[in-house]
Amino acid sequence: MTGGASGELFSEERSAEVVAASFAHTPDPRLRQVVTSLVRHLHAFVKDVELTEEEWAVGIDFLTRTGQTSSDTRQEFILLSDVLGVSMLVETINHRTGGTSTESTVLGPFHVVDSPPRQLGDDIALDGKGTPCLVSGRVTGPDGEPLAGATVDVWQTNEDGFYDVQQPGIQPPGNLRGLFTTDDAGRFWFRSVVPRFYPIPDDGPVGQLLAATGRHPNRPAHLHFIAAAPGHRPVTTHVFVADSPYLDSDAVFGVKESLVREVPEVDDPARAAEVGLANPFRALTFDLSLLREDHP
Numbered sequence: 001m002t003g004g005a006s007g008e009l010f011s012e013e014r015s016a017e018v019v020a021a022s023f024a025h026t027p028d029p030r031l032r033q034v035v036t037s038l039v040r041h042l043h044a045f046v047k048d049v050e051l052t053e054e055e056w057a058v059g060i061d062f063l064t065r066t067g068q069t070s071s072d073t074r075q076e077f078i079l080l081s082d083v084l085g086v087s088m089l090v091e092t093i094n095h096r097t098g099g100t101s102t103e104s105t106v107l108g109p110f111h112v113v114d115s116p117p118r119q120l121g122d123d124i125a126l127d128g129k130g131t132p133c134l135v136s137g138r139v140t141g142p143d144g145e146p147l148a149g150a151t152v153d154v155w156q157t158n159e160d161g162f163y164d165v166q167q168p169g170i171q172p173p174g175n176l177r178g179l180f181t182t183d184d185a186g187r188f189w190f191r192s193v194v195p196r197f198y199p200i201p202d203d204g205p206v207g208q209l210l211a212a213t214g215r216h217p218n219r220p221a222h223l224h225f226i227a228a229a230p231g232h233r234p235v236t237t238h239v240f241v242a243d244s245p246y247l248d249s250d251a252v253f254g255v256k257e258s259l260v261r262e263v264p265e266v267d268d269p270a271r272a273a274e275v276g277l278a279n280p281f282r283a284l285t286f287d288l289s290l291l292r293e294d295h296p
């Protein structure tokens with residue numbers, strides 16, 4: 001007898017149970033749980049829509065092309081996971097903070113190079129384009145205690161909505177990226193430009209899926225952060241620009257209310273001179289709170 005561990009033959013009514021039973025002797029209990037649940041949900045999906053053979057072939061072709069579109073520098077399957085909300089769901093399940101630390105969101109596909117170490121106050125807009133913006137904040141522990149020597153890794157798009165790695169030869173390497181270290185009061189600050197909304201890569205199968213379903217590929221303007229400090233859990237997150245389009249329809253569902261900030265214009269010649277920006281300038285303040293490593 002092959003197939004189901006129980007010896008039961010395949011039938012439409014009990015297809016999920018029969019196939020799930022074939023995995024009953026999987027030695028790793030977690031693998032058994034995952035694959036069994038996957039079979040149950042997959043069979044329920046096929047029965048729910050009564051998938052036709054033509055649709056099944058389209059699905060196989062779509063997944064095949066999704067794999068073929070992926071390379072060392074492009075991950076179409078992650079993009080698929082992103083637009084289906086699976087990346088955010090996995091991220092959210094695995095980083096429940098109970099409101100006691102800065103909320104996390106997706107890493108995204110553009111942290112592919114190490115951010116260059118920079119000094120507090122440096123300008124990360126190496127191409128000098130865009131609307132000048134002072135970015136500042138504090139990194140603290142869960143009780144508000146400042147975390148001196150914390151690292152703050154940031155990366156963002158230019159005003160055209162592209163990361164440096166998407167425009168080699170146009171943007172200088174390391175443009176709009178920086179690795180900063182907080183001062184004794186846990187503070188960080190640097191000069192940049194206001195980021196812009198941008199479309200995720202939409203010239204592959206995932207873009208076709210979005211087009212066929214009437215969805216746009218855009219993400220609202222944001223600045224990526226990874227904050228880390230010894231003895232604390234790092235947080236990977238974004239801060240979103242409050243007046244950006246697409247805040248309520250992020251193609252990858254990354255927006256959380258607690259991560260949206262106003263980026264007001266500051267008209268203060270003295271302050272502008274102090275930080276080395278032309279007056280007026282925009283200002284983005286984003287404080288990050290980290291949980292201790294031993295947080296339950």
Ligand SMILES: [Fe+2]
Nearest residue numbers: 108110222224
């Ligand atoms: Fe991004």
